[in-house]
Amino acid sequence: MDKPCINIVWLKRDLRTQDHAPLASAEASGLPYLIIYIVEPCWLERADYSPRHWQFICGSIDVMDSHLERFGLQVERLFGDAERVFSALCERYRVQSVFSYQESGVLETWRSDIAVANCLKERGIQWQEFQSNGVLRGITDRKGWDRRWYATIDTPPINNAYRRHSPFFLEHDFGLPDNMRQASQAYPEDRQPPGQDKGWLYLTSFAENRSSHYMQNISKPGASRASGGRLSPYLAWGNLSSRQAYRYVRSHPNYPQQRKNFDAFTTRLKWRCHFIQKFEVESEYETQCINRGYELLPHRHETSAVERWESGTTGFPLVDACIRCVVQTGWLNFRMRAMLVSFLCHHLDQDWRRGVHFLARQFVDYEPGIHYPQFQMQASTTGINTVRIYNPVKQSIEHDPEGLFIKRWLPELEQVPTPYIHQPWLMPPFEQVFCEFQLGIDYPLPIVDIHVSGAQARDKLWGHRRHPLVSREKKRLLKTHTRNR
Numbered sequence: 001m002d003k004p005c006i007n008i009v010w011l012k013r014d015l016r017t018q019d020h021a022p023l024a025s026a027e028a029s030g031l032p033y034l035i036i037y038i039v040e041p042c043w044l045e046r047a048d049y050s051p052r053h054w055q056f057i058c059g060s061i062d063v064m065d066s067h068l069e070r071f072g073l074q075v076e077r078l079f080g081d082a083e084r085v086f087s088a089l090c091e092r093y094r095v096q097s098v099f100s101y102q103e104s105g106v107l108e109t110w111r112s113d114i115a116v117a118n119c120l121k122e123r124g125i126q127w128q129e130f131q132s133n134g135v136l137r138g139i140t141d142r143k144g145w146d147r148r149w150y151a152t153i154d155t156p157p158i159n160n161a162y163r164r165h166s167p168f169f170l171e172h173d174f175g176l177p178d179n180m181r182q183a184s185q186a187y188p189e190d191r192q193p194p195g196q197d198k199g200w201l202y203l204t205s206f207a208e209n210r211s212s213h214y215m216q217n218i219s220k221p222g223a224s225r226a227s228g229g230r231l232s233p234y235l236a237w238g239n240l241s242s243r244q245a246y247r248y249v250r251s252h253p254n255y256p257q258q259r260k261n262f263d264a265f266t267t268r269l270k271w272r273c274h275f276i277q278k279f280e281v282e283s284e285y286e287t288q289c290i291n292r293g294y295e296l297l298p299h300r301h302e303t304s305a306v307e308r309w310e311s312g313t314t315g316f317p318l319v320d321a322c323i324r325c326v327v328q329t330g331w332l333n334f335r336m337r338a339m340l341v342s343f344l345c346h347h348l349d350q351d352w353r354r355g356v357h358f359l360a361r362q363f364v365d366y367e368p369g370i371h372y373p374q375f376q377m378q379a380s381t382t383g384i385n386t387v388r389i390y391n392p393v394k395q396s397i398e399h400d401p402e403g404l405f406i407k408r409w410l411p412e413l414e415q416v417p418t419p420y421i422h423q424p425w426l427m428p429p430f431e432q433v434f435c436e437f438q439l440g441i442d443y444p445l446p447i448v449d450i451h452v453s454g455a456q457a458r459d460k461l462w463g464h465r466r467h468p469l470v471s472r473e474k475k476r477l478l479k480t481h482t483r484n485r
């Protein structure tokens with residue numbers, strides 16, 4: 001019997017049903033098509049993977065299914081090596097084309113893309129990969145990048161239309177493990193809920209009312225939770241495209257009076273792609289100091305210090321509150337993420353690779369193309385960005401003056417009066433007795449003297465910038481990743 005002829009849409013970080021080029025192409029082809037999402041076992045072994053990522057993905061696919069159901073379509077969730085999945089599908093069907101977006105992913109996704117490309121090529125199957133969010137494949141410098149990005153982002157999104165399909169029952173041997181099947185059912189309330197509908201809710205509420213204090217609050221750990229865009233998980237997993245967010249905000253009736261805030265927001269949409277573009281061009285960001293000169297810089301290797309950072313017990317209230325908050329909720333604003341990295345890599349003098357996976361596991365919006373380049377930038381291993389050593393006490397006084405965020409996440413400091421909330425170690429013993437609080441028992445003493453650790457890090461990092469290899473690498477990085485040489 002002849003094998004049925006089909007196309008395949010392979011979903012990656014594009015879990016939406018609108019502004020979706022692969023789905024539009026599959027519809028236009030007129031053939032029946034399968035929509036698949038493949039979970040590769042090797043991902044689950046990666047140190048940057050966490051079940052909270054799968055929960056978000058799974059919930060996003062549930063929402064896609066709820067939109068696609070009435071057209072007789074659904075997303076097949078398959079568990080296995082991508083190459084094996086495609087080989088098996090090609091045994092069962094005459095696959096004409098595979099449609100997907102390009103993915104600027106980690107080493108494993110890159111390897112499996114190559115394996116799938118070979119598998120399809122051997123069988124004479126066309127794999128059409130669409131450019132994702134203006135990130136360009138195969139470029140060697142940034143000439144004309146901004147212009148091309150705007151050309152992609154500032155065009156009307158694709159209006160996907162679906163015809164009615166006959167239901168497609170796929171028999172396969174790639175079932176999800178039991179613990180992954182119902183992942184989205186008990187979705188924690190304190191994390192941003194998954195899916196394109198929620199993504200639109202966050203986008204519309206931001207443009208309509210939440211944005212009025214966007215820039216004013218952007219670095220405040222508490223207030224930014226409400227006034228920030230909070231679209232990062234929806235963009236990271238593709239519940240929304242950058243274009244959908246950009247076009248919506250730019251054409252919103254509030255644009256004229258909120259111009260400053262909206263422009264700051266859309267600039268960040270560009271930053272996101274700028275960082276992913278770096279990773280697309282140089283995926284070594286994942287494993288090596290991007291400026292190889294920083295591989296020569298020695299660090300302390302102190303497991304107990306890293307453990308105190310990870311468990312939010314460094315004795316610096318803002319650092320500890322941020323860690324406990326991100327562990328629980330999966331989100332922090334930019335400034336607090338940067339401060340956490342600076343604390344680990346500058347004040348505790350640990351190699352950036354000792355913390356990069358831990359934070360990746362916490363972030364619901366984990367996007368390798370942003371995470372690795374940002375982590376290295378904040379850890380000062382690029383040589384092309386200024387060295388920013390954050391003082392957590394100063395950050396605390398400036399951005400959480402009343403200590404409300406700190407007290408929300410560190411209930412053990414509830415009784416500590418505001419003047420001491422940023423530096424509880426300054427609390428005199430009689431005050432401690434009065435407040436029924438004992439430093440060193442109820443809350444740890446500070447892990448370092450911040451003035452000493454900050455000065456040491458400053459000398460070390462600025463001193464190393466003069467190393468010939470750092471300078472040579474700096475020239476290479478400027479040429480490859482920036483417009484300004």
Ligand SMILES: Cc1cc2nc3c(=O)[nH]c(=O)nc-3n(C[C@H](O)[C@H](O)[C@H](O)COP(=O)(O)OP(=O)(O)OC[C@H]3O[C@@H](n4cnc5c(N)ncnc54)[C@H](O)[C@@H]3O)c2cc1C
Pocket residue numbers: 228229230231232233235236265268269270271272273275332333334335337338341363365366367368370371374375378
């Ligand atoms: C160490 C470190 C790791 C990070 N890891 C991630 C990550 O894994 N995934 C991720 O999406 N962001 C990451 N960021 C960037 C930034 O912190 C988040 O994008 C931002 O906090 C998301 O909040 P928001 O949606 O309210 O942003 P908004 O201020 O509303 O900005 C709009 C969108 O622009 C993008 N964006 C905002 N700020 C930045 C930035 N500085 N760099 C790149 N893109 C930006 C995000 O997609 C965001 O949703 C990281 C930053 C640091 C310092």
